[in-house]
Amino acid sequence: MSESSKEFEFETAIRELERIVARLDREGIGLDEAIALFEQGIERLGEARRWLDTASGRVEELIASSTGGLEAMPLEGAEAPGGGSEDRTEDEP
Amino acid sequence: MNVTRQASLFGAAEVRDGRSPEGAITVSDLNEAARGTLEKRFGDLWVRGEVTNWTRSSAGHRYFSLRDQERDASVACVFFRGDAWRLPMDPEDGMEVFVHGRPTLYARQGRFQLRVRALETAGEGLWRIAFERLRRKLAAEGLLDPERKRALPEFPRRVGVVTSRKGAALQDIITVLRRRAPWVEIVVRHCRVQGEGAAAEVRAALQRLADWGASDPNRTLDAIILSRGGGSMEDLWCFNEETAVRAVATSPVPVICAVGHEVDVTLCELVADLRAPTPSAAAELAVPDIRHVRASLDTAGRGLARGLRRLIVRGSDRVEALAQRLPASAGHARDVAKLRLDTMAARLPAGMERVLARSRARLAELAASLDARSPLATVARGYAVATDVEGRRLTRIDDFAPSQRFRLRVAGGQVAATADAVERDAAEPHAGEPDA
Structure with a gap:
């Protein structure tokens, strides 16, 4: 599987970002806290953007393994992850 | 009719054509001959009548009689499993049906019968009846309730796909998923999506995919797409079979279902958490x-x-506001305030949104306006500003006393100083002393 325990939690990053923005919007926040929050937010934002730019999920097929269990193998004939210019139109034929 | 030639004891060929006791044919010859003649004579026919005595053998074949009540006639029918599996349900006794099949003879018993290939009902179709029955049953169990529908995660990481590996639906789904969400992991579990046993395969695929996803936190599936492309109602039928429908309804992972192309809604789609008109739309x-x-x-x-x-x-x-309220002597406080703003500006990471750039411009503007009123601008031109240790500005000779410690603000920093002597200008009158 993918980078197992160190999976970047995009959704968590987004939630944190939203929380930071909400706190920044609060009345009565101190300048120092605001700057700290802002810096945190910028960092999360950068992480999330970098992750979006690079993340590429696998396409796998679950097939019966020799031991009788199931294993995920790369799906034959599927596009390589992240590959291919995906210029196809969005319209359904 | 089969004619068998057999060598006689006497060596002469004898014709067995059933025309004489000597030429008698066997029962199996008779039945085979009758079967051949019947099949050749009639071929495939549509026959209508009422179903009676419907039974299903352990091998999956169906046997029944078709009866013409008005004229008191009936014919035995056999509907082999290879054809009969397509039936959505068993017809009921007395149901008026049309069968398509061929008159033939069951050689072992010499029984005349119809070998049925297809069966349809008069009036409301068997498919419609089966669909409605199961739909009502599911509704009674609450399986169609909108409250049962689960929301999908806003940001899925892993999506399961249950469909045929050979179908166009799979490629459509993969293409759309990869274009919209290249980060998503796609896990496909193949199953047949039409034909005998397809519903059981759909169930097995859903279950195995869900089990696999639940077996490791790093395999958690956010949704499963169950799909196939368009086809005839018969082709799509497995998605109306209880086996498949219940598997969708009980799936621990939310299911998005798209079967066929819009027109016919299947029961799998009705119990799914989300339903889409096409495989691409499901993705x-x-x-x-x-x-x-x-x-x-x-x-x-x-x-x-x-x-x-x-x-x-x-x-x-x-x-x-502070700067305006403070007396001219409070330059130090202003310096501090300005310094704070400068620090803040310096700490803003570079390359920010334009909005931020505007904030900075505003900051620079402000700093400039503060500068205009602050002693710092003067200092920058080569003058020094003296303040006492508390930062109060010392502007007149009377502000000083011998040995007094004070500070000098010059460009680039401050100097700690002590007044060696206080020398009043000759023209400068002593404070508090009346002018001469």
Whole structure:
């Protein structure tokens, strides 16, 4: 599987970002806290953007393994992850 | 009719054509001959009548009689499993049906019968009846309730796909998922999506995929797409079979179902958490579009900039107000305030949104306006400003006393100093002393 325990939690990053923005919007926040929050937010934002730019999920097929269990193998004939210019139109034929 | 030639004891060929006791044929010859003649004579026919005595053998074949009640006639029918599996349900006794089949003879018993290939009901179709019955049953169990529908995660990481590996649906789904959400992992479990046993395969595929996903936190599936492309109602029928429908209803992972092309809704789609008109549409429902995700990040970025800008503006206003309220001697406080703003500006990471750039411009403007009123501008031109240790400005000779410690603000820093002597200008009158 993918980078197992160190999976970047995009959704968590987004939630944190939203929380930071909400706190920044609060009345009565101190300048120092605001700057700290802002810096945190910028960092999360950068992480999330970098992750979006690079993340590429696998396409796998679950097939019966020799031991009788199931294993995920790369799906034959599927596009390589992240590959291919995906210029196809969005319209359904 | 079969004619068998057999060598006689006497060596002469004897004709067995059933025309004489000597030429008698066997029972199996007779039946085979009758069967051949019947099949050749009639071929495939549509026959209508009422179903009676419907039975299903352990091998899956169906036997029944077709009866013509008005004229008191009936014919035995056999419907082999290879054809009969297509039936959505067993017809009921007395149901008026049309069968398509061939008159033949069951040789072992010499029984005349119809070998049925297809069966349809008069009036409301068997498919419609079967569909409605199961739909009502599911509804009574609450399986069609809208409250049962689970929301899909906003940001799925792993999507399961249950469909035929050979179908166009799979490629459509993969293409859309990868275009919209390239980060998503796609896990496909193949199953046949039509033909005998397809419903059981759909169930097995859903279960195995869900089990696999539940076996490791790093395999958690956010949704499963169950799909196949268009086809005849018969082709799509497995998605109306109880086996498949219940598997969808009980799936621990939310299911998005898209079967066929819009017109016919299957029961699997009705019990699924989400239903889509086409395989591609199912994939679109499963994941957000990366462009929208990027846009929401941009929004968050603007929110950050906006929050900070508001604070800077408010802070600046405060400094400005302060600067105006303070007496001229309070230059030091202004310096401190300005310094604070400078620090803040320096700590803002570079390359921010334009909004932030505007905040900075505002900051620079403010700093300039403060400068205009602050002694620092003067200092920068080569003058020094003296203050006492508390920062109060010392501007007149009377502000000094011999041995007094004071500070000199010059360009680039401050100097700690002591007054060696206090020498009044000759023209300068002593404070408190009446003019001469």
